[in-house]
Amino acid sequence: MAFHPRSMQNRKFLIAALLLVTAAYACRETRAQAPASLRINAGNPTTPVSPTLYGLMTEEINHSYDGGLYAELVRNRTFRSDWQGVSSWYIMELGASSAAMQVDKTTGPSAALPQSLQLKVTRADRSSRAGILNEGYWGFAVHPDTKFRGSFFARTDYAGKLPVQVAIVDNQSGKALSTASVAVDGNGWKQYSFELTFGSEVQTSVENHLELTFDRPATLWLQLVSVFPPTYHDRENGNRIDLMEKLAGLHPAFLRFPGGNYVEGTHIEDRFDWKKTIGPLVDRPTHESPWSYHSSDGMGLLEFLEWCEDLKIEPVLAVYAGYSLSGEMVKPGSDLEPYVQDALDEIEYVTGSTDTQWGKERARDGHPSPFRLRYVEIGNEDFFDKSGSYEQRFAQFQRAIKAKYPELQLIATTPVKESRPDLVDDHYYLRAVDMFREAAHYDKADRTGPKIFVGEWATREGTPTPNFGAALGDAAWMTGLERNSDLVVMAAYAPLLVNVNPGAMQWDTDLIGFNTLTNYASPSYYAQSMFASCLGDHTLESSMTGAGDRIFYSITASQAAHKACLKIVNASSTQQPIHISFDGIGNSVPVRIETLKADSTQATNTITEPDRIRPISSSMTMSQGQLPYVLPGYSIQLFEIDLTKR
Numbered sequence: 001m002a003f004h005p006r007s008m009q010n011r012k013f014l015i016a017a018l019l020l021v022t023a024a025y026a027c028r029e030t031r032a033q034a035p036a037s038l039r040i041n042a043g044n045p046t047t048p049v050s051p052t053l054y055g056l057m058t059e060e061i062n063h064s065y066d067g068g069l070y071a072e073l074v075r076n077r078t079f080r081s082d083w084q085g086v087s088s089w090y091i092m093e094l095g096a097s098s099a100a101m102q103v104d105k106t107t108g109p110s111a112a113l114p115q116s117l118q119l120k121v122t123r124a125d126r127s128s129r130a131g132i133l134n135e136g137y138w139g140f141a142v143h144p145d146t147k148f149r150g151s152f153f154a155r156t157d158y159a160g161k162l163p164v165q166v167a168i169v170d171n172q173s174g175k176a177l178s179t180a181s182v183a184v185d186g187n188g189w190k191q192y193s194f195e196l197t198f199g200s201e202v203q204t205s206v207e208n209h210l211e212l213t214f215d216r217p218a219t220l221w222l223q224l225v226s227v228f229p230p231t232y233h234d235r236e237n238g239n240r241i242d243l244m245e246k247l248a249g250l251h252p253a254f255l256r257f258p259g260g261n262y263v264e265g266t267h268i269e270d271r272f273d274w275k276k277t278i279g280p281l282v283d284r285p286t287h288e289s290p291w292s293y294h295s296s297d298g299m300g301l302l303e304f305l306e307w308c309e310d311l312k313i314e315p316v317l318a319v320y321a322g323y324s325l326s327g328e329m330v331k332p333g334s335d336l337e338p339y340v341q342d343a344l345d346e347i348e349y350v351t352g353s354t355d356t357q358w359g360k361e362r363a364r365d366g367h368p369s370p371f372r373l374r375y376v377e378i379g380n381e382d383f384f385d386k387s388g389s390y391e392q393r394f395a396q397f398q399r400a401i402k403a404k405y406p407e408l409q410l411i412a413t414t415p416v417k418e419s420r421p422d423l424v425d426d427h428y429y430l431r432a433v434d435m436f437r438e439a440a441h442y443d444k445a446d447r448t449g450p451k452i453f454v455g456e457w458a459t460r461e462g463t464p465t466p467n468f469g470a471a472l473g474d475a476a477w478m479t480g481l482e483r484n485s486d487l488v489v490m491a492a493y494a495p496l497l498v499n500v501n502p503g504a505m506q507w508d509t510d511l512i513g514f515n516t517l518t519n520y521a522s523p524s525y526y527a528q529s530m531f532a533s534c535l536g537d538h539t540l541e542s543s544m545t546g547a548g549d550r551i552f553y554s555i556t557a558s559q560a561a562h563k564a565c566l567k568i569v570n571a572s573s574t575q576q577p578i579h580i581s582f583d584g585i586g587n588s589v590p591v592r593i594e595t596l597k598a599d600s601t602q603a604t605n606t607i608t609e610p611d612r613i614r615p616i617s618s619s620m621t622m623s624q625g626q627l628p629y630v631l632p633g634y635s636i637q638l639f640e641i642d643l644t645k646r
Ligand code: AHR
Pocket: 059, 259, 260, 261, 262, 380, 381, 456, 494, 495, 507
């Protein structure tokens, strides 16, 4: 039967149906809207909150450093090659010129880089230049009014000075946006520097490449071709400014580095061998990362430490502990001793005065003052070592490190029985529903054992970056961290960064997305930034009644900062009325509210639409300690309560 609303019978039916739907909806709303009650006692501090609760975890994954945070623009600057040729480099034969390139294994500028690229130009003139080009990491980002600094190592068989032109060239038009000339002279290896300037007429763009060409027959050997844009704090060999600013926006207290799997390597020889990552770039041999691409090691041990210095945060140093991802293991005892010594040397490099061997080395590398170090992690995820050797490996590292550095706090990567670590590192990678459950994980945990470092955690929903459903899981989980921060003294989301260009990602669900030009924050980023922006030094006595099972909260306060930080997560789709009462505060108290919300768990931000979900600020006044409020559906909120007039 066809349905026609104009017939009387159908009209009656329609009205009845509408009444039914309205009644059902009202019923549902009434159920959802039964008010909850949250009572907080400002006069009763309960447990301490760690000032280092929120930090960063980092490793080379998803092109986090090469093609990411590490600002180098030249891809494969050391001319590695495979059966497909020298990756990212191409020969250029303009006009009637003729040239060829190959890797020359017989000559290079250093013991670490004993090979080079031989560029043989057999025919060229002023109108027919020849040379090579580099495609960069998905292009070269160029901005108006900027300057690039570059250098390369070279030698030539040319009798006089060989004028090599360096240029950043627009991929589409073939026009040079900036050029520099470098005169290479002589058959011995030397380093040459240049600058590329971009005027105000230059447009911001990314589809550019680098060219090195010359206009006469000659052979040129090249190694370590490097080009840097301006960097954060203007550091040489430094980091991308936009990404460092994003990291600072998370209000972190520490940086856990260099992994993760990256510290272990797939095989023992691929571990993060810190001694090969320090000093001039020409003395760094580079190495294979477990995340399926080669690492330039431009981000070496000192660069990690300077990253901490730049963000005013403390390092949490992970040392290689004799286990690699393929299952290769160094036997505890004499076999392990060189690795233990390496860890002791590494700690000396970080903390030693310039009178010590490795402190002196750090000074030679440009950083005479030592770094403050409190935490050292022994390995990564050693529960994967099914031989059970971690008990002895951990104990061997612990004995040696504590003997020389008794003040250091040592972190075990899995519980051990034969010795007592200061902290144990727990990792969580779960779906949102599991994170809701795990938010209570530490509520009743034993407080007599080691402290907990949650060195990696994430709600894994959404790719390349978490969606709003994941942010709800993350926020619920963080309420549990704050409530239990007498036990959980540090925690870090992982992975932190993902290059969203095609083929760059190895791991779904990463906190911050970026491409060659720009970056964006995921909803989880904003949730974490909000939580870390307001954190007291103790929790307050509190209780909640009448709320649905998808409401999570935490309440911390700081006497010194005169504020309380209430976080409430409504992970259900419906709004929740709530009556918040705060005992022991003044009559008229300003409350600043940050709200992050979405209409669907699938809602998210992307590189092209970075601002769909972002925190909105508002304010209210709490009168006589009472705050009647309605929590929006799918919302994460921070209430910063001013206790100045208490
Ligand atoms: O964060 C990605 C990986 O997950 C880390 O490298 C490893 O520690 C964990 O298994």
